[in-house]
Amino acid sequence: MSPTIGMAAILVTAVATILVGIVGIRAARTTSDFYVASRTVTPFWNASAIGGEYLSAASFLGVAGLVLAYGADMLWFPVGYTAGYLVLLVLVAAPLRRSGAYTLPDFAEARLESLPARRTASVLVVTIGWLYLLPQFQAAGLTVRTVTGAPQWLGPVLVAVVVLVGVLSGGMRSITFVQAFQYWLKLTALALPAIFIVLVWQSQGTPTINQDGPPVFAADTSVEIATSVSVAVQEPLEVWAEGIVNGEPVDGALRLGPGSHTLTTGTEVTFPAGALIPHADSLTPLAGDDWLLPLRAASEHPLYSTYSLILALFFGTMGLPHVLVRFYTNPDGRAARRTTVAVLGLLGLFYLLPTIYGAIGRIYTPELLLTGRTDAVVLLLPGRLIDGMAGDALTALVTAGAFAAFLSTSSGLTISVAGVLSQDLIGRRVRNPVRAFRLSALLALVVPITLALSSPSLGIADVVGLAFAVAASSFCPLLVLGIWWRRLTDAGAIAGLVTGGGLSTLAVLGTILWSPQSGWWGPLLAQPAAWTMPLAFLAMVGVSLATPRRIAAGVTRTMIRLHTPESVDLNRGDWDPEDRWRSRT
Amino acid sequence: MDTALAVGIGLLIIAAGAALLTWFVRSRLVLGTTEDQATYRVLHMSSLATPALRAGLEAGAERAARHLRDLLGVPAIALTDGTTLLAWDGTGSDAHAHHAVSHARATVRDGSTGVLGPTPVACADPECLVRHAVTAALTTEDHVVGALTAYTGSRPSARLVRAVEEVARFVSGQLELAELDRSRAKLAEAEIRALRAQISPHFIYNSLGAIASYVRTDPEHARELLLDFADFTRYSFRRHGEFTTLAEELRSIERYLTLEQARFGGRLEVTLRVSPEVLPVAVPFLCLQPLVENAVRHGLERREGTGRITIVAEDAGNEASISIEDDGVGMEPERVLQNLVGESGDHVGLGNVDERLRSVFGDEHGLVVETAPGAGTRISLRVPKYAPGVHAS
Numbered sequence: 003m004s005p006t007i008g009m010a011a012i013l014v015t016a017v018a019t020i021l022v023g024i025v026g027i028r029a030a031r032t033t034s035d036f037y038v039a040s041r042t043v044t045p046f047w048n049a050s051a052i053g054g055e056y057l058s059a060a061s062f063l064g065v066a067g068l069v070l071a072y073g074a075d076m077l078w079f080p081v082g083y084t085a086g087y088l089v090l091l092v093l094v095a096a097p098l099r100r101s102g103a104y105t106l107p108d109f110a111e112a113r114l115e116s117l118p119a120r121r122t123a124s125v126l127v128v129t130i131g132w133l134y135l136l137p138q139f140q141a142a143g144l145t146v147r148t149v150t151g152a153p154q155w156l157g158p159v160l161v162a163v164v165v166l167v168g169v170l171s172g173g174m175r176s177i178t179f180v181q182a183f184q185y186w187l188k189l190t191a192l193a194l195p196a197i198f199i200v201l202v203w204q205s206q207g208t209p210t211i212n213q214d215g216p217p218v219f220a221a222d223t224s225v226e227i228a229t230s231v232s233v234a235v236q237e238p239l240e241v242w243a244e245g246i247v248n249g250e251p252v253d254g255a256l257r258l259g260p261g262s263h264t265l266t267t268g269t270e271v272t273f274p275a276g277a278l279i280p281h282a283d284s285l286t287p288l289a290g291d292d293w294l295l296p297l298r299a300a301s302e303h304p305l306y307s308t309y310s311l312i313l314a315l316f317f318g319t320m321g322l323p324h325v326l327v328r329f330y331t332n333p334d335g336r337a338a339r340r341t342t343v344a345v346l347g348l349l350g351l352f353y354l355l356p357t358i359y360g361a362i363g364r365i366y367t368p369e370l371l372l373t374g375r376t377d378a379v380v381l382l383l384p385g386r387l388i389d390g391m392a393g394d395a396l397t398a399l400v401t402a403g404a405f406a407a408f409l410s411t412s413s414g415l416t417i418s419v420a421g422v423l424s425q426d427l428i429g430r431r432v433r434n435p436v437r438a439f440r441l442s443a444l445l446a447l448v449v450p451i452t453l454a455l456s457s458p459s460l461g462i463a464d465v466v467g468l469a470f471a472v473a474a475s476s477f478c479p480l481l482v483l484g485i486w487w488r489r490l491t492d493a494g495a496i497a498g499l500v501t502g503g504g505l506s507t508l509a510v511l512g513t514i515l516w517s518p519q520s521g522w523w524g525p526l527l528a529q530p531a532a533w534t535m536p537l538a539f540l541a542m543v544g545v546s547l548a549t550p551r552r553i554a555a556g557v558t559r560t561m562i563r564l565h566t567p568e569s570v571d572l573n574r575g576d577w578d579p580e581d582r583w584r585s586r587t
Numbered sequence: 588m589d590t591a592l593a594v595g596i597g598l599l600i601i602a603a604g605a606a607l608l609t610w611f612v613r614s615r616l617v618l619g620t621t622e623d624q625a626t627y628r629v630l631h632m633s634s635l636a637t638p639a640l641r642a643g644l645e646a647g648a649e650r651a652a653r654h655l656r657d658l659l660g661v662p663a664i665a666l667t668d669g670t671t672l673l674a675w676d677g678t679g680s681d682a683h684a685h686h687a688v689s690h691a692r693a694t695v696r697d698g699s700t701g702v703l704g705p706t707p708v709a710c711a712d713p714e715c716l717v718r719h720a721v722t723a724a725l726t727t728e729d730h731v732v733g734a735l736t737a738y739t740g741s742r743p744s745a746r747l748v749r750a751v752e753e754v755a756r757f758v759s760g761q762l763e764l765a766e767l768d769r770s771r772a773k774l775a776e777a778e779i780r781a782l783r784a785q786i787s788p789h790f791i792y793n794s795l796g797a798i799a800s801y802v803r804t805d806p807e808h809a810r811e812l813l814l815d816f817a818d819f820t821r822y823s824f825r826r827h828g829e830f831t832t833l834a835e836e837l838r839s840i841e842r843y844l845t846l847e848q849a850r851f852g853g854r855l856e857v858t859l860r861v862s863p864e865v866l867p868v869a870v871p872f873l874c875l876q877p878l879v880e881n882a883v884r885h886g887l888e889r890r891e892g893t894g895r896i897t898i899v900a901e902d903a904g905n906e907a908s909i910s911i912e913d914d915g916v917g918m919e920p921e922r923v924l925q926n927l928v929g930e931s932g933d934h935v936g937l938g939n940v941d942e943r944l945r946s947v948f949g950d951e952h953g954l955v956v957e958t959a960p961g962a963g964t965r966i967s968l969r970v971p972k973y974a975p976g977v978h979a980s
Contacts, residue, residue, distance in 0.1 A: 042834070042863055042866060043864070044862040102869060102973060102977070102978050102979075103973055104905060104972035104973040105905070105973070108972075108973040111975055112975065115975070128811065163797070177862070177864070177902070178863060178864055314892065330864075330867060330972060331864050331866075331867065332867070333832075333834070333866065333867055421905050422905045425905055435951075439904065489601075563978060
């Protein structure tokens with residue numbers, strides 16, 4: 003596909019997002035609907051909005067890339083992204099809504115009646131938000147690079163600028179119907195090409211996805227290296243190369259012996275049909291039965307890694323800042339539960355699709371294993387299988403969908419992070435609330451974008467998995483114990499948040515900066531949830547039991563409020579202005 | 588990797604050094620001489636006791652006692668309200684705590700400061716540090732409400748007696764403030780009750796008149812209006828709960844406006860722009876109703892031709908921003924100011940709404956009124972989506 007069409011798709015999405023944010027809302031709202039009741043958001047629309055904000059780059063691009071390289075084990079990503087809502091439904095959704103909290107720090111304050119607990123939660127919200135924003139920017143860079151060939155930094159900067167303009171000009175609004183529309187856009191952008199891809203695949207006689215033995219090039223294939231990569235060659239290869247290989251300029255036939263070789267940016271390498279595909283050093287792709295069956299990963303301790311991942315994803319969803327604010331829109335706890343059920347359905351539907359891309363991508367885009375950019379499979383596959391205008395159109399659609407995914411998730415996260423920053427951390431210093439929010443929005447974007455531009459390219463879904471791990475190790479214990487255990491104290495909550503959140507953040511930093519490969523350190527740092535989450539629970543319970551005098555004064559009232567359906571008529575407690583004095587020392 | 592580690596450790600060392608230096612410089616240069624530091628320490632200790640005392644003597648005695656004892660530097664202190672012991676902090680609580688009320692009896696009776704010797708105070712244990720006592724009265728508005736008793740092992744010096752008196756005076760001051768807080772809250776409660784009863788008689792007979800005019804020509808419409816009227820009054824006379832959701836409040840306003848429209852006929856146009864995200868926000872009960880009523884009565888009744896009221900409730904991040912706008916005759920800004928500070932009362936409840944919003948959400952959440960004679964009026968307010976202790980019920 004020509005870069006112009008790709009760039010056009012991206013720009014149209016960007017401009018449309020900003021315009022819808024500014025103009026569309028105004029137009030949609032001026033119809034004077036007189037009846038307030040008819041304006042309540044139904045669970046279905048609210049669920050669509052949650053889906054629209056939740057389905058990020060990791061879902062849109064990352065899952066397919068992981069399935070392409072590692073196979074069955076990676077299905078836990080889409081399963082976990084969805085199943086998190088099941089846990090949310092059972093344990094958290096309705097009580098959280100009834101608490102009246104808008105953000106996680108609000109919940110901490112409402113339940114524990116403690117400002118230090120609120121501050122701690124704020125710091126963690128910002129940490130998780132930044133970690134979650136980082137892969138969105140990486141993915142934006144990848145998309146722009148893949149589709150248009152522009153330099154890597156352009157994508158992140160573009161997304162950041164669009165988000166900043168949108169957030170600043172459209173004010174701080176989070177519009178349900180716009181986000182709901184985003185879900186259906188993303189679903190269409192992924193489903194429509196997927197249908198064509200499956201049809202083409204079938205028309206070619208459904209070639210087997212999972213060949214025996216390691217993947218080979220089906221035909222003579224020419225690969226242009228977009229970013230310098232070092233690849234591992236298993237057996238000697240006769241290739242034709244033009245550019246720089248292993249630091250030396252070449253132009254013509256070349257023999258690559260077994261071992262590691264460096265291919266520099268701009269080099270074009272042509273592989274003969276039937277040649278074994280060398281893979282990037284950073285990947286250890288699986289083949290044959292290993293790809294098809296679970297727990298066959300080349301890494302050590304696959305069982306631990308899998309369970310840790312499951313824990314992180316199942317219990318991390320409830321701690322994502324941009325998801326919880328959406329629950330506030332539900333009129334009551336019952337609606338919150340219904341919304342969560344609808345989210346489960348919508349996400350289940352969506353996550354069928356990336357797997358199709360990943361699996362079929364093994365046949366038609368094997369060179370991604372060589373470049374290591376498996377995340378690009380969703381973007382490349384439609385153009386690879388369908389020729390001409392139709393292929394271009396489908397690629398443009400996928401590109402637009404991917405870009406919409408970055409934009410909606412990033413703006414949701416930016417608003418959440420900026421809200422917490424301006425309210426709890428910056429608001430004290432900058433008195434003017436509008437200025438504080440603008441400053442916070444800038445700060446919310448600058449940190450992750452700096453990380454995205456400077457950090458080595460990690461797998462998109464991996465980094466998102468780390469954000470989930472931090473959330474599971476900090477906010478999951480806070481919410482679960484806060485809702486279901488009346489003896490939780492503010493000291494216990496802070497201890498747990500610091501232990502779980504701190505350790506998992508350290509593990510994340512360890513993975514990003516150090517990335518150990520051997521022994522237990524690798525899996526322990528890359529998938530920290532299995533040890534940080536129990537530690538956080540232990541710390542919370544232990545310290546709470548040791549400080550029984552610090553149980554919040556109004557805990558009984560709070561618990562009644564959290565667990566009684568709104569339809570039950572009972573005294574939930576009047577506003578007591580002296581409450582503040584009683585509970586805060 | 589190694590460089591990263593080295594840089595990290597280097598940064599840590601620099602940060603630690605900087606912190607140490609700051610601490611050192613602050614403690615030496617900023618805090619001044621030992622005398623100054625003693626003053627600061629006393630001020631700090633009394634500030635620690637303040638929040639507990641502001642909850643009232645009964646509720647806060649337990650937590651304030653520790654800080655008061657630090658302040659006096661005595662082995663034990665007791666806080667009583669004349670009939671019961673509220674708090675004992677320090678040694679000897681087993682042997683002496685139940686006598687504390689009797690030690691303070693004389694002081695509570697006449698408000699004088701008393702010094703007690705070993706005869707009524709000391710126990711059999713010769714090591715016990717509770718042998719002498721100084722009691723001083725705690726007063727609010729000249730009533731003795733309790734006593735502060737400090738216990739020492741040796742005969743109390745004149746300085747200690749003076750110190751106990753001063754501390755008792757400080758505690759009394761805080762208790763008076765607590766009393767003020769309480770009466771302010773009571774006043775707010777009384778005001779809201781008054782507001783509830785204050786559905787204007789104009790409105791009632793105007794509405795009933797309008798309904799009556801439809802009874803023959805359009806009985807169905809008249810019936811709907813009567814039901815609206817019934818629902819409106821039921822909501823307004825609701826007994827329990829200081830807060831309600833924005834959805835409920837807006838629904839009541841809808842009914843109100845339907846009734847007003849029946850009276851004004853085609854002369855009143857209403858536009859409601861409400862984003863669904865803010866409907867669950869908890870707002871003080873009847874906080875919008877008076878503003879809309881104000882817009883109708885002072886904005887539209889006195890003007891010729893058709894008037895328009897626009898009510899907007901929008902999402903603004905952590906807050907909901909609400910505005911009520913009319914294109915009526917407007918007001919003199921000075922009069923609005925008088926209304927807001929409560930000096931004149933011809934604008935129904937404007938000052939009351941402002942006061943309640945400020946007391947619940949803080950001073951930055953009061954009403955903002957933009958108006959000028961002949962230019963219409965726009966009243967806007969911002970309500971946080973979450974505020975501690977605020978729940979719609």
